Amino acid sequence: MNNWFKRNGIHFAIAAIFLVICFIYLTPAFQGKTLGQNDVTRAQSTQKEINDYKAKDTTILWTNQIYGGMPTYQIWAPYKANLASHVVDAVNRTFPAPVGTVLIFLLGTYFxxxxxxxxxxxxAAGAVAFTFSSYNIILLLAGHANQAFAIAFFGPILAGIILTLRGKHLLGFSVTALFLAMEIRANHVQMTYYLMLALLIMLGIELYHAIKNKTLNAFIKSxxxxxxxxxxxxxxxASMLWSTADYGNESIRGKSNLTRQATEPANGLPRDYAYDWSQGVAECLTFLVPNAYGGNSQGSIDPESHVIKTLAATGADPNQVVGISARYLPLYWGNKQFTEGPFYFGAVICLLFVWGLMIVKNRIKWWLLGAVVLTMLLSFGKNWPYVSDLFFNYFPLYNKFRAVESILAVAGFCFPILAVLAxxxxxxxEDKESLFKKLKxxxxxxxxxxxxxxxxPSVLLSFNVSxxxxxxxxxxxxxxxxxGQAVTNALRADRESLAQADAVRSLIFIGIAFGLGWAFLKKKISPTILSIGILALVLVDLWAIDKRYLNTDSFTPKQDNQAPQPREVDQFIMKDKDPDFRVFDAxxxxxxDGVTPFFYKSLGGYSAARLKRWQELFDNQLTKAINQDVLDMMNVKYIISADPKTxxxxxxxxxxxxxxxxxxxSIKYADNADQEMQAISSFSPKDEAIVDKxxxxxxxxxxxxxxxGDGKIELTSYSPDHMVYQSGSTSNQVAVFSEVYYNKGWKMYIDGVxxxxFRADYLLRAAQIPVGNHKIEFIFHPASYYTGENISLAGSILLVLALGGAAYTENKKKAPAAKPAGKKA
Structure with a gap:
């Protein structure tokens, strides 16, 4: 055991350094503060009903808090049979957010x-370079916790695959399975998909070399x-993926129900929506110079900036001038709607990456280059659509994702790998002279x-004013x-100054990194000093840029990061104790809408995975004009509006x-979804039901x-995934329920049978109810979840056994052979 600690002492020391880095950078998190994240606040509103039931030790898989109702799979679900869920829980209990995620970044990439x-x-230098790449830190700031968590497993997944390809089959298999399971559990399919695209390139290159070197059998085995x-x-x-697959077909990423006047494509997301956040072609200069495109979307607030001086010269109130500049005159000048900050990989890393393209002999170089080129081309989206459109139109599942710039997370992963390999x-x-020429x-x-x-700067950058x-x-x-031209010129001057200042900064770091390389190649410093120097330089470089975005001011005391205070209208509506009505906030x-669901069930909500039918209903009935009939059928009890004057x-x-x-x-039949949508444009929902034939x-x-139409039916018991009604009638009736239709798990029982x-009025549930008094129940019990949990349990057990077997095998290999007994000399 002592020998084991001695052999691995350096790894423990570096892990301790990583923990110190996290403690210093994220000190407020250790003090009980949280990131005041926009998306986190909106997510809390989405999870309001879920959390209310969790507080009662009850798990619900359906919530009526948003969009009239939807499954909770893409919001929160326990997945207790999944081993990865328990690992995630252990990390969250051990470290305050986002420390656990940052540590996984560091340790996984180090591995x-x-x-x-x-x-x-x-x-360690490579781990720091990837972890503190600005995009990863900005994700934490913005509250995209799942996305950052998914990216954190890129490193160990690749490590497992490399081990497998080297012939360490059981160890590689176990490591790959573990971290792929964690990656999938992070539940950010887009990042997992992008990683898989990159890994396909790698395996393609490995296949080519296997054929070339006549080692195809070994490759096939691996x-x-x-x-x-x-x-x-x-x-x-299994439970998460099955549930997601079921729901994905019904969500806005699924096939369109409408064929005429459809606002959504036949399948996947609308192209313009998917390309909303596209990377500018020249904007990739931010890999090297972070403020080449102005940084984030906040305006100029430096009192010494040209814009402030120009406006202040009019004698205006300085506070007013700063406020106007910060809000309306952004320093960012790219064509994204807004941005929290650039993709900055580090000046040192960029220098070493280019060097690596020239000197690295390992064929992994060609995979890294191919992945970088592909991800850059795909990130351009609408700005250079030729490659993006091919993938969007023809590559499976690619059109399910938006914000195509996020694929650059893969490029941000590849850059430090090749830099470190260089x-x-x-x-x-041994050929130091040749290496030095290429370093130059x-x-x-x-x-x-x-x-x-x-x-x-004008040679490469235009500093356009939109x-x-x-x-x-x-x-x-x-x-x-x-x-006005004076203000325009001042804004351009500010943008130019920012780019120039960061370019000088990058030059300094490139110069120091070059100096380290020169000193080593001229045998003036040892490999250890070179490595530690690169580590320190990369950390200082990226730390300073990241602090522009995620810093002490980003954290707030927990009590200040709670739900918004209810307005006067909210306070009035909250007095209504009806368990299941909706509010329309016009x-x-x-x-x-990430606010209204904090207080009551809303017709709106905040989720990128809402139902396609709800979106189609919204686009066709609640945009150009408000269809009162639709509000009525959705049981909208209160309508919030604003006085147009005050x-x-x-x-x-x-x-x-x-x-x-x-x-x-009465029942009116429609031939298809288009007729159904047209019919509900003007109908009497209390008197008639529009039903697909x-x-x-x-x-x-x-x-x-x-x-x-006679008789009575009323809600007698409410739980989001178990609704109980009591009916009484003198004849058979057709009842419509103001609940969203979703046939992947909802079952109806009449007196326990x-x-x-069926579906009525485009979005709602309906059923034929027999004469007399009856108990009617709608119970949400999706097989995708419950059967999937059984599969997850079996898979988790197998994974634990595989990990145990790999650990035993590796330990046995490293155990010293026993010395044969012999006589003393």
Missing amino acids: LFIVLKVNPWLA AGYIVAALILAVAVN VNEAIVN IALYITGGLALIIAVV EQTAGVISQIAQQFKID TTYLPG QNLGMQVNQTACGHAWFVK QYKSVIDEKALGAGV EKPY
């Missing part, structure tokens, strides 16, 4: 570099273990770009009675709301009595 056989200090690891990881996550090559390669070429390329931006910003400048010019954009909020009770359930007098077989119209139900 990758150790597998790549670089020295521990250099491995590939079999990798596929087996993938299957096991999928099995571990330094490692310099350490082991890398200096000329990266340093030259930085120098151009520092001296004559039409929207130009319009704002025109209004500001009128308000302050100054020349003052907000329904698909992005903007004061008001509230009215919707007297025509249909209630929880009601009997209709596919459900005719479920309805026995001959059994409907003369008193159709399962009965069929």
Whole structure:
């Protein structure tokens, strides 16, 4: 045991350094503070009903808090049979957010570099470079915790695959399966998909070399273990993946129900929506110079900035000037709607990456280059759509994802790998003179770009003022009675100054890194000093940039990071103790309403995985004009509006709301979704039900009595996934329920016997109810979750056994052989 600690002492020391780095950078998290994240706040509103039931030790898989109702799979679900869930819980209990995620970034990537056989200090440098790449830190700031968590497992997944390809089949299989299971459990399919794209390139290159070197059998065997690891990881996550697959077909990423006047494509996301956040082609200069495109979308607030001086010269209130500049005159000048910050990989890393392209002999170089080129081309989206459109139109599942710039997370992973391999090559390669010549070429390329931006930035950058910003400048010019062109020139000057300052900064780091390389290649410093120097330089470089975004001010005391305070109208509505009514807030954009669900069930909400039918209903019935009939059928009991003159909020009770359930007098059949949507544009939801003709077989119209529409049906017990009604009628009736139709798990029981139900009014549930008094129950019990949990349990057990077997095998290999007994000399 002592020998084991001695052999691995350096790894423990580096792990301790990682913990110290986390403690210093994220000190407020250890003090009980939390990140005041926009998306986290909106997520809390989405989870309101879920958390209310969790507080009662009850798990729900359906929530009515948003969009009239939807499964909780993409919001929160326990997945208790999944081993990965318990690992995640252990991390969250041990470390405050986001410390656990940062540590996984560091340790997982460090493990990758150790597998790549670089020295521990250099491995630590690579781990720091990837972890503190600005995009990863900005994700934590923005509250995209799942996305960051998924990216954190890129390193150990690649490590497992490399081990497998080297012939360490059981160990590689176990490591790959474990971290793939964790990756999938992070539940950010987009990041996992992008990683898989990159890994396919790698395996393609490995296949080519296997054929070339006549080692195809060995490759096929290794590939079999990798596929087996993938299957096991999928099995571990069976309940989550199955549920997500079921729901994905019904969500806005699924097939469109409408064929005429559809606002969504036939399948996947709308192209413009998917390409909303596309990376500018020249914007990739931010890999090297972080503020080449102005940084984040916040405006100029430096009192010494040109814009502030120009506006202040009018004698305006300084506070007003700063406020206007910060809000309306952004320093960022790219064409994204807004951005929290750039993709900055580090000036040092960029220098070493270019060097690596010239000196690294390992074929992994070609995979890294291929992955970088592909991800950059795909990130351009609408700005250079030729490659993106091919993938969007023809590559499976690619059109399910938006914000295509996020694929650069893969490029941000590849850059430090090749950079570290370049330094490692310099350490082991004896031809120092040739290495130095190529280092100078890398200096000329990266340093030259930085120098151009520092001296004559207009050669590479335009600092364009968008039409929207130009319009704002025109209004500001009128308000302050100054020349608008002066404000425009001042804004451009600020943007140019920022780019120049960061270019000089990058030049300094490139120069120091070059100096370290020169000192080593000239045998003036040892490999250890070189590695530690690279580690320190990378940490200082990225730390300073990251602090522009995630810093002490980003954290707030927990009590300050709670739900928003209810408005006067909210306080009035919250007095209503009805367990299941909805509120329509006409003052907000329904698909992005992250506030109203804090207080009560909303017709809107905040989720990128809302139901396709809800989105189609919204687009066709609640955008150009508000369809009162739709509000009625959705049981919208209260409507919030604002006075057009004073903007004061008001509230009215919707007297025509249909209630929880009601009997209709007639049924009108529609041939398809288009007719159904047209029919609900003007109808009487209390009197008639619009039903797709596919459900005719479920309805026995001959059994409907003369008193159709008479009788009574009311909600007697409410739980989001178990609704109980009591009916009473003198004839068979058709009831419509103001609950969202979703046939992947909802079952209806009448007096304990399962009965069929159908969809009505485009979005709601309906059923034929027999004469007399009956107990009607809707219970959400999806097989995808419950059967999936059994599969997850079996997969988790197999994974634990595989890990145990791998650990035993590796330990046995390393155990020293027993010395043969013999006589003393």
